[in-house]
Amino acid sequence: MAARMDLDGRPIKPMTICMIGAGGFIGSHLCEKLMAETPHKVLALDVYNDKIKHLLEPDSLPWAGRIEFHRINIKHDSRLEGLIKMADLTINLAAICTPADYNTRPLDTIYSNFIDALPVVKYCSENNKRLIHFSTCEVYGKTIGSFLPKDSPLRKDPAYYVLKEDTSPCIFGSIEKQRWSYACAKQLIERLIYAEGAENGLDFTIVRPFNWIGPRMDFIPGIDGPSEGVPRVLACFSNNLLRREPLKLVDGGQSQRTFVYIKDAIEAVLLMIENPDRANGHIFNVGNPNNEVTVRQLAEMMTQVYTKVSGEPMLQSPSIDVSSKEFYGEGYDDSDKRIPDMTIINKQLGWNPKTSLWDLLESTLTYQHRTYAEAIKKSMAKPTAS
Numbered sequence: 001m002a003a004r005m006d007l008d009g010r011p012i013k014p015m016t017i018c019m020i021g022a023g024g025f026i027g028s029h030l031c032e033k034l035m036a037e038t039p040h041k042v043l044a045l046d047v048y049n050d051k052i053k054h055l056l057e058p059d060s061l062p063w064a065g066r067i068e069f070h071r072i073n074i075k076h077d078s079r080l081e082g083l084i085k086m087a088d089l090t091i092n093l094a095a096i097c098t099p100a101d102y103n104t105r106p107l108d109t110i111y112s113n114f115i116d117a118l119p120v121v122k123y124c125s126e127n128n129k130r131l132i133h134f135s136t137c138e139v140y141g142k143t144i145g146s147f148l149p150k151d152s153p154l155r156k157d158p159a160y161y162v163l164k165e166d167t168s169p170c171i172f173g174s175i176e177k178q179r180w181s182y183a184c185a186k187q188l189i190e191r192l193i194y195a196e197g198a199e200n201g202l203d204f205t206i207v208r209p210f211n212w213i214g215p216r217m218d219f220i221p222g223i224d225g226p227s228e229g230v231p232r233v234l235a236c237f238s239n240n241l242l243r244r245e246p247l248k249l250v251d252g253g254q255s256q257r258t259f260v261y262i263k264d265a266i267e268a269v270l271l272m273i274e275n276p277d278r279a280n281g282h283i284f285n286v287g288n289p290n291n292e293v294t295v296r297q298l299a300e301m302m303t304q305v306y307t308k309v310s311g312e313p314m315l316q317s318p319s320i321d322v323s324s325k326e327f328y329g330e331g332y333d334d335s336d337k338r339i340p341d342m343t344i345i346n347k348q349l350g351w352n353p354k355t356s357l358w359d360l361l362e363s364t365l366t367y368q369h370r371t372y373a374e375a376i377k378k379s380m381a382k383p384t385a386s
């Protein structure tokens, strides 16, 4: 492999990365990228490894010896500090991060996103190790514009909705809206990391992903996850399409999101990994401001794309409305709109997303169809117990 150069033309030295949560959606793509395109070594920590099995076996893989899986629950495992010490860089992805859990399992959510991340920050700080921590776009909460009267012309002014790392406030709902337990825990760990940087010199980078989507995201209920489980919207809608049932639009599907293709987003993370001088001390939005849709529009687009890739006809009524109380239970609330400002990541790392929403849905739904259609057919053909 030819020597890799950083953005300032200096050769990049091979490093050892302790990746916590490496068996998840983002972790699996990051491991894949690091194995295929870099000489870096990965200590992959997680409770599961199904999504990275193809990278771990067989021993004849070209990167064998550069990735090591450690089945560790960071809540209670004394091996954590030793693994962080062995690495040059720690990347923490571990979290409970599906909205269906925020209001129904708020304690687990807060523990996972704040308490369990504390030792990771502490070990990095005490051992002078660099940390890349995964936060979320949810720390912005709601936009300022959402509090304006419905007919206010200011709602169209980007100053009232574009989310900027260094100036936008974090606006959450009341405490009884337990949806915000996740965003609040993520905000507090961001503040703690920032303070470790300011007071103890911790070298850190904070990533705020804006709805990264693609293959291997979450699970399909009843196939590779619990039948009653509620994953994030891509997997919910994929599941509905695979089962030929209407897509459920929560509270009318009026919320807006920007979606970025996981492979574009991983390029940004690799730039952070390999350009510490440009990434340390920064918080980065990572998203695609050009891919904005309402959830209703997302449902329509996914239905069209799925019809194309599966060859199956569209349902007569492709979607139905459900209330958030019915879908998520008491205490749910929502972010109204999420447009990332890209100034900082552009200036520091020269990164821009490339893939359109249509194209990323086409490759993702092709994967979903190929991976799950047969299994769904089989499971639906099974007689149900009476």
Ligand SMILES: NC(=O)c1ccc[n+]([C@@H]2O[C@H](COP(=O)([O-])OP(=O)(O)OC[C@H]3O[C@@H](n4cnc5c(N)ncnc54)[C@H](O)[C@@H]3O)[C@@H](O)[C@H]2O)c1
Pocket: 020, 021, 022, 023, 024, 025, 026, 027, 045, 046, 047, 048, 072, 073, 074, 075, 092, 093, 094, 095, 096, 097, 112, 116, 134, 135, 136, 137, 138, 208, 209, 210, 211, 212, 213, 218
């Ligand atoms: N995907 C997105 O669009 C998105 C958006 C915003 C923020 N994030 C953040 O990015 C990170 C990764 O997200 P993801 O989409 O890959 O989620 P994911 O659920 O697929 O991955 C998280 C992984 O962490 C592991 N994990 C959780 N608790 C653990 C523990 N105690 N010990 C060991 N491993 C543990 C899980 O088993 C899982 O494999 C999370 O911190 C999430 O909050 C993701």
Ligand SMILES: O=c1ccn([C@@H]2O[C@H](COP(=O)(O)OP(=O)(O)O[C@H]3OC[C@@H](O)[C@H](O)[C@H]3O)[C@@H](O)[C@H]2O)c(=O)[nH]1
Pocket: 097, 098, 099, 135, 136, 137, 138, 209, 210, 211, 231, 232, 233, 234, 236, 237, 248, 249, 250, 251, 253, 255, 257, 295, 334, 335
């Ligand atoms: O079947 C569904 C699922 C979801 N939705 C809606 O679709 C929107 C997106 O829902 P997602 O489950 O993908 O999650 P959100 O975008 O709200 O939050 C996510 O944002 C960033 C990360 O930190 C987390 O991965 C998650 O909190 C929400 O408005 C939700 O109410 C539906 O209308 N129908």
